[in-house]
Amino acid sequence: MLLAFCISFNLQAQKVVSLSGANSPQDDMNPVWIGDNTLLFTRAFHPDNIGGVTDPGDIWMTKKSESGQWQEAVHRADLSTDGYDFSLGLEDYLTLLVYHTGGKRFGIYQYSKFGTDWNFLRQVSMVGLEELSGQVTGRVGSGGNVIFLSGKGKDSKGNEDIYVSEKLGPIEWSKPVNIGASVNTIGQEMSPYYDNKSGELYFSSNMHEGAEGKDIFIAKRMGEGWNNWSKPELWQQISSPGSEVSITFINEEEVVWTSTQNSDGFADLLTFETVVPLEIPEEFVAAAPEPLAPLEKPAKPKKVSIVPIYPSSAVGFPEVKMVEEELEAEENPISWFVVDAKNKTMVPFSISYKLGDATISKNASDSLKLSELAASELKEVKISAEGYFPKSVLLSDIKTGEPTVVLMTKAESGSMILLENVNFKRGTAELEGEDTKASLTELAGFLLENPSMKLRIHGHTDSSGDPGLNKALSLDRAGSVRDFLIEQGVPFESLRISGWGGTRPTASNATETGRSKNRRVELEVER
Incomplete structure (x- = not known):
């Protein structure tokens, strides 16, 4: 048949x-x-x-x-x-x-x-x-x-x-x-x-x-x-x-x-439909192999100067010696490569970060140096693009000798993002930590700027313990996220929730590393 x-x-x-x-x-x-x-x-x-x-x-x-x-x-x-x-x-x-x-x-x-x-x-x-x-x-x-x-x-x-x-x-x-x-x-x-x-x-x-x-x-x-x-x-x-x-x-x-x-x-x-000759290339051009060991850092430039051994006030010609001093290499500004995660096209973007109570905004063309950001004791910067979910980038993930790649998720039907900084008290649905509240407050701001968006919040656990209890916990955690967003002004009817327990793992439940990846909250754009 x-x-x-x-x-x-x-x-x-x-x-x-x-x-x-x-x-x-x-x-x-x-x-x-x-x-x-x-x-x-x-x-x-x-x-x-x-x-x-x-x-x-x-x-x-x-x-x-x-x-x-x-x-x-x-x-x-x-x-x-x-x-x-x-x-x-x-x-x-x-x-x-x-x-x-x-x-x-x-x-x-x-x-x-x-x-x-x-x-x-x-x-x-x-x-x-x-x-x-x-x-x-x-x-x-x-x-x-x-x-x-x-x-x-x-x-x-x-x-x-x-x-x-x-x-x-x-x-x-x-x-x-x-x-x-x-x-x-x-x-x-x-x-x-x-x-x-x-x-x-x-x-x-x-x-x-x-x-x-x-x-x-x-x-x-x-x-x-x-x-x-x-x-x-x-x-x-x-x-x-x-x-x-x-x-x-x-x-x-x-x-x-x-x-x-x-x-x-x-x-x-x-x-x-019918057997045809397969047109497979016959000649291939060699590409340079990737080095198996990390490249050594280039030596810092040195400044050579002549320094007198005796005080310059001495009578006659003082003895001198050659002194080499290492000069700090000039730091290049951060180079960004911000692209659509789905179709890999370049995305216009802006950068922002918080210094105390103030929010500092920068254009993509503005020069930013990693050392300057680190001196301000920042942990992360935020990349924003119109029509995309904002993305936080840790300073530790910013490259210095090559572009820093940031993949942006478009806020369109079917898109899914992981809430990376949302944590709960162990075994409960209670939100934990200032980073969690800050992350959800930022998300609420984005949703309020896009009032037509409808989201589903997916809760997940690992597979340890009773499957029924895991499903209930995952639903409760999705509900806690929804409740917090509503408190920030997001309309109730814009948010739906689902709890999947441990039925949709993204990693092995055989290791603690895998289990921690499976305990997560995701957002799906429904329309």
């Missing part, structure tokens, strides 16, 4: 079609070819998912018939949870690796093939996996000895970066390592696919030269290390005005990819 839901269009005179039975009105993404005419992919928010219409992604399967038709997709409950699930691919012929986040499972797990079924085997160990946040994606490199992952880590250059982990043993993998600035930018790099035979890395980026939205780029490994790559080249053949996010190769002549082209913003799985 084949579904009628199908799209087609011409891409550079080559007809592109959806995978008929593999597509739905929901998001269909992360295609992974595992042989035996079988394609696995992740389907989000489908009513048949284990978590129902709120489930962010279960694994589904479609098979390609001998006639080349894609059969109706089948839900693989044996590979799915009520959280977000995606297949990383085959570690070997009988072992599939799957990433889970949400519920009681977080991490990468092995599943063993038994006939047509996949049986849960065990969790693998990868130190540092829990440090990756954001939209985590990835793939086992062909050969099964490396895993490429994308996510936002402590050393990410922007949003999601691409990392690599090497296999150390049957269930042990090395800590993910950032593959460097040749591939990773201040934007998003995600959905890596590595071909061990050719040394080519396929990935999605919205910041490399030529990108329109997100497009597929190709970089070639240029040496033994994982930080030595060619200059990424845009894969023109599958580029479209939509967003291309992930690919998989069926064979050397067939490819399937995810795109939002012609699907109302939802992701579809696409391929060429």
